[in-house]
Amino acid sequence: MTSLQDADATARALPYPELADEIAALLRDPSVMVPPRIVQALPGGGSLFVMPATDARVAITKLITFVPGNGARGLPTIQGDIVVFDVASGQRTGLLDGPTVTARRTAAVSLLAAQRLAPRRDGPLLIVGAGVQGRSHLEAFAAGLGVREVRVASRQAASADALVAHARALGLDAQRVDDADAALAECPLVVSTTPAQQVVLRGTPRDDAFVAAVGAFTPRMVEWAPEVCRDMAARGTLVVDTRDADHEAGDLLQAGIDVAALPTLADWVSAPRAVRGPVFFKSCGWAGWDLAAARLATRS
Structure with missing residues (x-):
């Protein structure tokens, strides 16, 4: 049946x-x-x-x-x-x-990556983009990592306020922030879930940051400035969800990074190793x- x-x-x-x-x-x-x-x-x-x-x-x-x-x-x-x-x-x-x-499995992939790769898991968590994926990542990180503090940034204040209200209903300490780049300094956990039609993040993540970049899943889409991606590649760890990212990871491809040379999440699951922060996890999606x-x- x-x-x-x-x-x-x-x-x-x-x-x-x-x-x-x-x-x-x-x-x-x-x-x-x-x-x-x-x-x-x-x-x-x-x-x-x-x-x-x-x-x-x-x-x-x-x-x-x-x-x-x-x-x-x-x-x-x-x-x-x-x-x-x-x-x-x-x-x-x-x-x-x-x-x-789509919402739940994407957030669960980010959660798994954070469980395996995040230098710090206690937050605060910064969510950039307050749509469906912002909500699912909020719920996933609260349920799977025990995050209790959340900051929400969105180009639409009403959307950010709605997600803050949802976080508070879950018992979390949540507030809206109007400058996502400035908020990077206080948040070791970062999730970007914007429509990815243009660069929205130009700030430098902390040395102990874990970034899940979710919004861009085609070569033309982008959320993070190319210079930020190159900086994290030079001083931290870049990981992609699957080998499909080799031709889909817009943030990294537009930064001129050799995506095919980066490890995948499967590599870290099968053979855990030491992590050098900051960590940039690029998620593009996969039928798996x-x-x-x-x-x-x-x-x-």
């Missing part, structure tokens, strides 16, 4: 700490196969993503659209679904809400993360 899960049911099936653990397990699973995703440009500036993946038990295809201008229409930026199949029988066994999986979510959701 096919399980059709709406946004709320999908979220309940994917607690952040457990999802981070499932992602780590997937990175150690030799049966996982993830072909390159298809990104089809759409008229008007949107994109259609087709992202299949499989392991020995579960196969998925993620079908979502990304339309940056949807905020002005009052619509979600990401829409679509993840179809889950049983490998042995080929039967469809589940349908998960695509935006919910959606497969991990499907594995967890269908096992619950």
Whole structure:
């Protein structure tokens, strides 16, 4: 029987700490196969993503659209679904809400990276960009790292205030900051989740900082100034989520960094090593993360 899960049911099936653990397990699973995703440009500036993946038990295809201008229409930026199949029988066994999986698995990947790479994990946490990904990262870092202090920066004060209110409802000490670059000096944990249409961060992260750069996931997108990326490459540690980042990590590619020479999150999961700060973790997305979510959701 096919399980059709709406946004709320999908979220309940994917607690952040457990999802981070499932992602780590997937990175150690030799049966996982993830072909390159298809990104089809759409008229008007949107994109259609087709992202299949499989392991020995579960196969998925993620079908979502990304339309940056949807905020002005009052619509979600990401829409679509993840179809889950049983490998042995080929039967469809589940349908998960695509935006919910995207938000939660992306934050869980950042959480796993912070668990393995962050020189300091106590915060304060600075979130730059107060949309869906800002909210999911806030929840993930609170649940998985125990962060209690949060600073929120957004070009729209109302969005920042709404995320601050959500953080306070979770029992966190939260406040809005109007200068994200200045806030870098007091925050060892930083997550950037902006629409990435232009550089929004030019400040220098602390020596003990962990940065999860999430917003830019194509070569043309960018959040961090090229000189900041080059500085962190010279004095710290750069890690990418997967080898797909070699041609998708806009922040690093536009800084002229040889992304193909950087280690991946899987490298750190399989062989932990010492970290030299600051740490810059570049996340671009991968269907394997959606497969991990499907594995967890269908096992619950």
